[in-house]
Amino acid sequence: MASRGHSVDVMLRFYRLGHEYFTVKLSESITDWIEDPAVALRTFVDLERFGFRYIDRISSLVAAEYVAELDRLQNQARAERADVVRALLAGERVDIARAERVLSHRLTGRQIGFVCWVDDRGVDLEGFARQVGRFLGAGHSLVVADSPLAVWGWASIPGDVRTSPIGMATEFPGERDKVHIAVGSPHPGAAGFRTSHLEALRTRRIIELSGRAAPSITQFSDVALVDAISRDLDAARAFVAAQLGDLARDEAKERSERAALLAVLDAQGSLATAASTLGIHRNTVLQRMRRAEERRGRPATINIAELHAALLVCDVLGASVLRDS
Known part of the structure; x- marks a missing residue:
């Protein structure tokens, strides 16, 4: 169930339905087995108590095993994804088709790397980074945790899309005033995945050197000369x-x-x-x-x-x- 992507609630529903089936069959048949109504009632109560305890115990055991299996699968997927991201950022040769499958991210379009970080916990950074990716023109963006207070992101955009991150200041509600955003320039392909990410990291360095306390949205193109100097x-x-x-x-x-x-x-x-x-x-x-x-x-x-x-x-x-x- 875990490997096929079913939720734990779907799995546990089988046990709840099984218990319901057991109760119906027991109530319909117990008087056929026991003639004395008082004895039949006591037996029914005892069997139902046993049934409740069984379902309670087995649900806990199965749920724990489900969570453990899901963790194993997710850890394996995270490790595989991290390995592909590392290879791309290191400039190594990778199988593009496999990398796209593992990352669920297209590497053939123009790549825009960005970094989102906060000063304190309490913000859903990964969710916020996906909003940034959508604003940049990507229906689905790749988001990787860098630390508890920072995430890396990539948006793959078509060639005819023009982005203007400055507009994010008015587009994003709520947590926008808590998140720093550094955005690289668009670059093509797998090499652009690395180049734009490095630009975003260098933009973050400039923001932190500047000592700005208020969160901001900064494009690499606006600080490229300052970065070089x-x-x-x-x-x-x-x-x-x-x-x-x-x-x-x-x-x-x-x-x-x-x-x-x-x-x-x-x-x-x-x-x-x-x-x-x-x-x-x-x-x-x-x-x-x-x-x-x-x-x-x-x-x-x-x-x-x-x-x-x-x-x-x-x-x-x-x-x-x-x-x-």
Whole structure:
């Protein structure tokens, strides 16, 4: 029954129906066997008591054996699934047809890896991760527990599906404000299964380095440059210090000046666009930009690409790459 996927309730129903059959037959026949009604009643009561005890005992024994067999089957399935996932993540050659059968997951489409984690228990992470997979365009997603507080997931999506994880912020009810989500980029096939997963893990690293307390939804494409620069965190701090000078301090004034300068560079020099983005007056943007240049020790027109990258790293990672005041 366990190996065929039947529930324990279906199995135990056989015993309940058997007991009912026994009771009906006993009540119909006992007076044929025993003429004295008083003796017949006592005998019926004794046999029913025995029947109840038997069903109670055998139900417990059978249920325990069912659970043990189900555990064996599930452990075997989990072990086999874990082995296939490990092989795929290690870049080993695998039998794709067998892997898809074991994982119940298609490996021929584009793969999006994602990671969901929480700070405290109390959230159905696996169920939540399946919601993420459906949002990304997969009717069925593969979800694997990484720890009690984190799960890995993969969505296999058709080539014509376009995903936008940022929309999840408004799509997910309830537990969305308790779960961090890091999403890799879509990549094709079994190799994409590994690549997108690694991107999701690197995105999680960036989120944790940034020190953000509130759960967020972050795509790898939004932090790819920061990830590349911060692989060596000491080197990233040195890069930021070299590009920003005294602007690389973890203080409120420096933060506002960096934000203004980054907004101007993002807007390709447009003060009006930067002011609209920041929600402040154009002149305020210009003043903060000038003070930022003074702290930096050179104009923003020098080494623009490096300056832009350093400001972006500071904006994402914050105190992890800044000097204390």
